[in-house]
Amino acid sequence: MTVTTETDVLIVGGGPAGALLGTLLARRGIAVLVVERQTTFDREFRGETLAAPSVDSLRGLGFGPALDAHGFLETEAVTMRMEGRDVLHVDYRRFPIGTLPIDIPQPSLIGIFHDAATALPSFSYGAGTAFTDLVVEDGVVRGAVLKEADGTRTTVRARLVVGADGRFSKVRRAAGLEADVQPMARDFLSFKLPRPAGWKHEAELIADGEKHIMVLPTFPDLLRIGHNLPKKGLSQLKRAGFESFRDGIAALDERIAPLVHEHLTSWDDTSFLEIFTAELDRWSRDGLVLIGDASHTCTPILGQGVNVALQDAIVLTPVIARALADGQGPVTERQLAGFVQQRRTHKRFVTKFQRMQEDALSKNSPLQKLARRARYRLLDKLPVKYKMFDRVINAPHEIDPVDRELGRKAPAVVAG
Template sequence: MATGDLPTETTVCIAGCGPAGAMLGLMLARAGVEVVVLEQYPDFFRDFRGDTIHASTLQVLEELGLLEGFEQLPQQRTTSITMMTDEGTLTLGDFSRLPGRFQALSMVPQWDFLNFITAEAERYPSFTLRRLVEVTGLIEEDGAVRGVHYRGRGEHGDEGELRALLTVAADGRHSTVRRASGLPIVEFGAPMDVLWYRIAKQNGDPDGSFARLTSGRFLPMIDRGTYWQGAYTMPKGTFAEMKARGIESLRDDLQRAMPFLAGRLETALRSWNDTGFLEVRVNRLRRWHRPGLLCIGDAAHAMSPVAGVGINLAIQDAVATANLLAEPLLEGLVTERDLARVQHRRSLPTRVTQRIQLNVQRQLIPATLEITSTTTVPPALRVLTRIGPVRRLFSRFMAIGIRNEHVRPMRSAGLSRRGDAPVVDQSNHLRTEAR
């Protein structure tokens, strides 16, 4: 794709169209703010990146009037997360007693979710998504960020600049923009890494998603309708060792833990190419912003897979950003104080969520992965699954999180969609000076 049709100037440039970038793009466009989202890949059909749409996101979709459309997407709904242990079935998350409108977790392939959000965003004239455009660096003048340098990744591969009043880094855990900004990140470490794989489903398989816990193995299995999206959790740094033992070692482990998979593993896992490796990282920025630049989602804070909340936190960041910045953006003046408000709003939920994840990692993961005795349920897991109030609290943490964001009503001006007459004057001056 040629990047020649990209504007040279906009109000907001968002690097990356994952959950954070897509949702922020939609909400700003809906408020009438001109926004350009740059995404390096041609589509969203990439490796598995998580499916869990929790109550907090369902609430946002309802507030945006998108719940009905969302419900048409292929999805599995579950009211609980069960763990199959050698001692019987434990319920880790029970969403049936959550407060509020939503008492279930929806599992939706991330590509369907992102296609849905961006299709909705494209109905607004001030929204532009350009795929196959990689952000390579930042335009900096007088100590402020004034936009991005980019490179087309298609056949043309042309380079260019997009100037913006505000640049948002929503380019994920390996963020190029964050690196270019020089904002320091704090790493918290994780005791495990994860290997992802797929196996076709068959009649007689367990019903719905679950996690298998057995001697030294913790194996989440996500029901994707026609196939299982499986996760193999391993102690950090042991993948090379495992690879040296050959793919048969993975097949043998899976077959031992889940005998119902017999007969399918040879075809599903022929080589390591049939698996995807996730290096688990937990980190966050001390400061999420510089003049003209804001980092959100995984670019600001990579989350542990514990409780499957990364997508939902990224969306909460996007909602808070749109709530707090749409007005200043429409006025054409965004100060560092405005950007600091976003960090101030989202910092507490991020820190508390990571603290809980790190505690669970510390208490449960080594105990789970290093078990060799016949007892396979670590004591901390017994507490989490068997003591009602603790289980309810953990379920609420997963589904709703801390400090829920609600979509703020916007100026009616932003309601115009493609085909309607434009009602918002977008001739913003690109200013970022202090207010």
């Protein structure tokens, strides 16, 4: 399709944050164009766990019927096992929020948002459309140059450009917004296996020294396994051979060993993710704002990335609506300042907790492992563990009353 050449809001990136923001803005009658360089909703490694507050928010925004029609898996607890010993168990059913996290494929979630948006007259979508550069006049962002699927270059003018194009954001780079990128000690390799009948609906972290895996039941009938490896250690892992890698995974959890040997057959069955955090002094400038991983890259620990990104979209929607209503010009950095401050505070808290967890999981000497198990066992016996985890993973999400009412009135749409 040929993208429109003028709109109120241009969103670059059609992942969960961009797709949700586009839908919420279009519900308000705001002209919005979402462009995505990929032609489908498929993604490689992406978080698929929605925390309980995200589930509540999406239901409050009217997406509950589509979620229910699609189906999902509720995660009831998280367990940590270290050197063969259970050290921590958190039952999500004990949190006061009263909602469980769910696992749903990210392409399906994006599809739910997209299908709700396509029925709205002010919404446009450009699949296979890549961001090329920003249009800047007198220091103000006025739009972007896009390359469509057929190679056509189109200039789109907008009152606000939203960079929702991920951890390696081209919009961020074009805007000159510098990120402080801090690599974590390890990277991440993931794969999926068939889920045996009767497997508990619990997330599990299994560690032996500095080696560990995450075992996550995933919808509809799979296990998602995440394996941490030393930073830039993938080439060394491959030099040791696939059999060595597979045997190492099997040794960490004897329950999945037969599944690993039967179904994990080559490196092609795995997906690699480089782990780092990114912090920005500025998330915006006149005519532009960044959201999601483009402005605050998280690590996979506790699956917070997608949830923080969704909350960005929910909080930003009324801010954009008010700014557009205030005049005819571009949305200014001043008008976006409150949003940036609020979301930065929450993201920094999440990152601090993730770095503490990462540090604990990197311990390998006998004394360090003993001390680590003792700390987690002590935490497990204290009621404070529920307060601590509740604060991190169940931080309340705000929904503007206008968006809640529009969600209540929105027709039920089931993703195709």
